[in-house]
Amino acid sequence: MSTATSTENKELAPVSTESLAALLVAKERPPRPGSLSTSLTFGWRAILKIKHVPEQLFDVTAFPIMNLLMFTYLFGGALAGSPRDYIQFVLPGILVMSVVMITMYTGVSVNVDIEKGVFDRFRSLPIWRPSAMIGYLLGDALRYTIASVVMLSVGLLLGYRPDGGIGGVVAGIALLLVFSFAFSWIWTMFGLMLRTEKSVMSVSMMVIFPLTFLSNVFVDPKTMPGWLQAFVNNSPVTHLASAVRGLMAGDWPADEIAWTLGWSAAFVLVFGPVTMRLYNRK
Amino acid sequence: MSTQTSGLAIETAGLVKTFGETRAVDGVDLAVPAGTVYGVLGPNGAGKTTTVKMLATLLRPDGGEAHVFGHDIVREADEVRGRVSLTGQYASVDEDLTGTENLVLLGRLLGHRKPAARTRAAQLLEAFGLTEAAGKQVKHYSGGMRRRIDIAASILSTPDLLFLDEPTTGLDPRSRNQVWDIVRAVVAQGTTVLLTTQYLDEADQLASRIAVIDRGKVIAEGTKGELKASVGAGSVHLRLRDPERREEAVRILRDLLTAEVQLEPDPVALTARLGVAASDTAADQAARALGELARAGITVDNFSLGQPSLDEVFLALTGHDTGQGTGPETKDEVAA
Numbered sequence: 001m002s003t004a005t006s007t008e009n010k011e012l013a014p015v016s017t018e019s020l021a022a023l024l025v026a027k028e029r030p031p032r033p034g035s036l037s038t039s040l041t042f043g044w045r046a047i048l049k050i051k052h053v054p055e056q057l058f059d060v061t062a063f064p065i066m067n068l069l070m071f072t073y074l075f076g077g078a079l080a081g082s083p084r085d086y087i088q089f090v091l092p093g094i095l096v097m098s099v100v101m102i103t104m105y106t107g108v109s110v111n112v113d114i115e116k117g118v119f120d121r122f123r124s125l126p127i128w129r130p131s132a133m134i135g136y137l138l139g140d141a142l143r144y145t146i147a148s149v150v151m152l153s154v155g156l157l158l159g160y161r162p163d164g165g166i167g168g169v170v171a172g173i174a175l176l177l178v179f180s181f182a183f184s185w186i187w188t189m190f191g192l193m194l195r196t197e198k199s200v201m202s203v204s205m206m207v208i209f210p211l212t213f214l215s216n217v218f219v220d221p222k223t224m225p226g227w228l229q230a231f232v233n234n235s236p237v238t239h240l241a242s243a244v245r246g247l248m249a250g251d252w253p254a255d256e257i258a259w260t261l262g263w264s265a266a267f268v269l270v271f272g273p274v275t276m277r278l279y280n281r282k
Numbered sequence: 283m284s285t286q287t288s289g290l291a292i293e294t295a296g297l298v299k300t301f302g303e304t305r306a307v308d309g310v311d312l313a314v315p316a317g318t319v320y321g322v323l324g325p326n327g328a329g330k331t332t333t334v335k336m337l338a339t340l341l342r343p344d345g346g347e348a349h350v351f352g353h354d355i356v357r358e359a360d361e362v363r364g365r366v367s368l369t370g371q372y373a374s375v376d377e378d379l380t381g382t383e384n385l386v387l388l389g390r391l392l393g394h395r396k397p398a399a400r401t402r403a404a405q406l407l408e409a410f411g412l413t414e415a416a417g418k419q420v421k422h423y424s425g426g427m428r429r430r431i432d433i434a435a436s437i438l439s440t441p442d443l444l445f446l447d448e449p450t451t452g453l454d455p456r457s458r459n460q461v462w463d464i465v466r467a468v469v470a471q472g473t474t475v476l477l478t479t480q481y482l483d484e485a486d487q488l489a490s491r492i493a494v495i496d497r498g499k500v501i502a503e504g505t506k507g508e509l510k511a512s513v514g515a516g517s518v519h520l521r522l523r524d525p526e527r528r529e530e531a532v533r534i535l536r537d538l539l540t541a542e543v544q545l546e547p548d549p550v551a552l553t554a555r556l557g558v559a560a561s562d563t564a565a566d567q568a569a570r571a572l573g574e575l576a577r578a579g580i581t582v583d584n585f586s587l588g589q590p591s592l593d594e595v596f597l598a599l600t601g602h603d604t605g606q607g608t609g610p611e612t613k614d615e616v617a618a
Binding site: 012013014015016017019020021023024025029030031032033037038041042044045048049052053116117118120121122123124125126127281 | 335364367379391440
């Protein structure tokens, strides 16, 4: 806080009205930027925020490592004979679960950010409307990448050996990022719809816990009751986990990849427009 | 930009915005000439910010219509956004970013390439005396610095119309004067400024026309002179040498000017409010009053002729005061 007080107390340099006038004379206006350019600019804003508050990376580093250690050692012996054997199966699943869980912070940051005066300015700019929201998701994609790299590194230390090699692992992460980007539109919607940060958080928990745990991340669904199998086998998280697991194991699970991409498209098509409608009304 | 030289920057007819049961803006008609500072004056909750938000395309009106440089604010919102710039009541820059980052970000969003955005940002920071603070996060800025960076962000691309929503609320008198200087510099370059304020002297200082808003309605509109004339021609303040003679002086002034005379707390001071008389200017009336007092042998130590304050205007128009504590006493402090 020492910077704050020193700034407050210092005598402000005077406003130079002459140079101000000179700046205002230049009335030339650059051509309007395209949608890609403005989205990337908002993505840059998200990255600047990470740069200024690096503590916010805690949830994409410590939380995934904790998940990985906890579930590997908790279930490993019972389910697969040893943690080392279990991690071959469970790492892609926990990777999927952790990243999908982290996406819910998007809703909280949108909710906190949108109330600030700067959003009035953004919304009064002549730019492609969704770019501010896409900017968040681009910044978040960086966070998910960091989380994935951290988990894989820890996994490798614990004995995970992906048969798919670097290519398989990269393909798996890429698919996970695509899905997370699409899935996050649910959170931007809630972030804009709900009034407080707390309510965004609790609604997000209600969605994210059943969705990630009721999947094939930890165990094969065959032992589950029939009604639950029906849900689990059709859950987007199950498709994603199977696809990522397959890719990292060196297979090409075409069906699961197709299902994952299909779900992704559906999320964007349904929740994207709802988000933008709420954004325009905010 | 031919619209700069003639015509109206803003034209609204019966603009309405309701929030639940409350009619925050209840049929506002405005006609803002291009190239001027237009003051929208009213107490807290009068509907000023809601009106500005509708004009800046942030809120959709529930009734009536509005045009900005001839563009409908609902149907041609994008056209309007291309011409206007908004400095909101609360910091409208990103507090987590530095001054430079904020201006570069907005420059990029306006379509400047990165080098151009950087140059423009540096020039603006320089002109606003913020070069030293350029690399600091805005949340560490003082109130005056925030206002500057806010306004700098609004003129990255010189807008045709600039909305300033209560630009000096919460600023010390010095920073306030500096914001006024900036506003004058901006309008001198042909930008139209719509300024909302709850400070009567601010509207008096900057605006050429003023709309007074109360409870979502425009209750008076006109030039400063017209508004003031509607409540009287002005007032004469006198300080007498001898407090004993004050009663006598009051009697003389009442008879002569048929004016309302108030005794001031100071035992030698009094104020006569002058009526509007077409043939008789305030100065004429004051001269006659002084002559009459001299004839009666009452010595006047000090004399001043005052325009009616906008406080008085507000009181006369609404029947209640601004409720903001901007009475004569506080006003003097601010002006000092």
